[in-house]
Amino acid sequence: SYVSAARYGKDNVRLYKVHRDEKTGVQTVNETTVTVLLEGDIETSYTKADNSVVVATDSQKNTVYVLAKQNPVTPPELFGSIVANHFTTKYKHIHKAHVKVVTHRWTRMVIDGKPHPHSFYRDGNDVRVTEVTSIEGTGLAVRSGIKDLLVLKSTGSAFHGFVRDEFTTLPETWDRIMSTDVDATWEWKLFPSLDAVKQSVPLFDKAFDTARAVTMKTFAEDNSASVQATMYKMSDLILAAEPLIEHVSYALPNKHYFEIDLSWHKGLKNTGKDAEVYAPQSNPNGLIKCTVSRQ
Numbered sequence: 001s002y003v004s005a006a007r008y009g010k011d012n013v014r015l016y017k018v019h020r021d022e023k024t025g026v027q028t029v030n031e032t033t034v035t036v037l038l039e040g041d042i043e044t045s046y047t048k049a050d051n052s053v054v055v056a057t058d059s060q061k062n063t064v065y066v067l068a069k070q071n072p073v074t075p076p077e078l079f080g081s082i083v084a085n086h087f088t089t090k091y092k093h094i095h096k097a098h099v100k101v102v103t104h105r106w107t108r109m110v111i112d113g114k115p116h117p118h119s120f121y122r123d124g125n126d127v128r129v130t131e132v133t134s135i136e137g138t139g140l141a142v143r144s145g146i147k148d149l150l151v152l153k154s155t156g157s158a159f160h161g162f163v164r165d166e167f168t169t170l171p172e173t174w175d176r177i178m179s180t181d182v183d184a185t186w187e188w189k190l191f192p193s194l195d196a197v198k199q200s201v202p203l204f205d206k207a208f209d210t211a212r213a214v215t216m217k218t219f220a221e222d223n224s225a226s227v228q229a230t231m232y233k234m235s236d237l238i239l240a241a242e243p244l245i246e247h248v249s250y251a252l253p254n255k256h257y258f259e260i261d262l263s264w265h266k267g268l269k270n271t272g273k274d275a276e277v278y279a280p281q282s283n284p285n286g287l288i289k290c291t292v293s294r295q
């Protein structure tokens with residue numbers, strides 16, 4: 001047997017950094033969870049118990065904190081690139097470094113109509129996900145995204161015209177609840193170097209804000225014929241917004257809400273146009289995935 005693939009590192013490195021503006025007294029915070037995984041000439045650490053090739057995961061964790069002190073931690077695409085590039089540059093036997101930066105929401109409080117200088121709240125469980133792979137001699141592959149953005153619309157969603165055969169029981173509907181947990185990813189054109197990432201810094205926050213806004217606006221406004229049709233529209237709009245984005249992917253669970261027939265109780269009408277009381281389903285759920293790429 002032989003090691004056909006291997007990568008190792010530190011997961012769940014929690015990182016918080018504050019910026020203090022001495023002049024205005026305004027403080028800004030950033031909280032992330034970082035994962036580092038290294039690849040390279042490390043097989044002997046598995047096959048020969050040779051630890052001489054092991055950059056300890058503890059050292060990798062230390063490196064994240066040192067680089068966070070010495071460099072900007074935002075946008076996450078920049079910080080992830082700095083960390084990934086560090087490992088493929090400093091260690092000649094490490095040829096690939098994968099860095100994932102999950103940014104948690106701390107939204108500044110507005111108190112009496114004014115943004116508060118140092119108070120924040122978690123206005124949603126959705127996170128900004130950034131994954132950077134530094135490939136020695138090639139460049140930096142950057143993927144950005146949104147995860148755990150839970151959305152629901154109470155109408156404006158239909159599903160009919162699908163295959164009907166001896167396996168079909170699902171009734172057609174022209175008016176249904178649609179709910180999903182958005183997992184969106186957009187892949188940037190390969191950056192040849194860390195400098196190239198630095199030159200594109202203004203694009204990353206703009207792309208994230210656009211992708212989040214497009215996702216919610218399209219979800220809300222599209223008279224959805226299916227999850228498939230709506231997610232394609234979202235992807236197309238994100239590609240149109242940023243030429244450096246080459247692929248957009250969505251993975252959307254269809255979180256079903258089932259009508260409950262209450263007619264057994266004195267003929268109570270609660271189906272079709274009379275439906276008001278529904279049973280949210282934990283499982284099973286639909287799962288609709290797609291990747292839309294630039295022509």
Ligand SMILES: O=c1[nH]c(=O)c2nn[nH]c2[nH]1
Binds near residue numbers: 170225227228254288
């Ligand atoms: O939007 C939907 N897409 C599907 O493929 C599907 N299948 N059942 N319900 C569904 N809803």
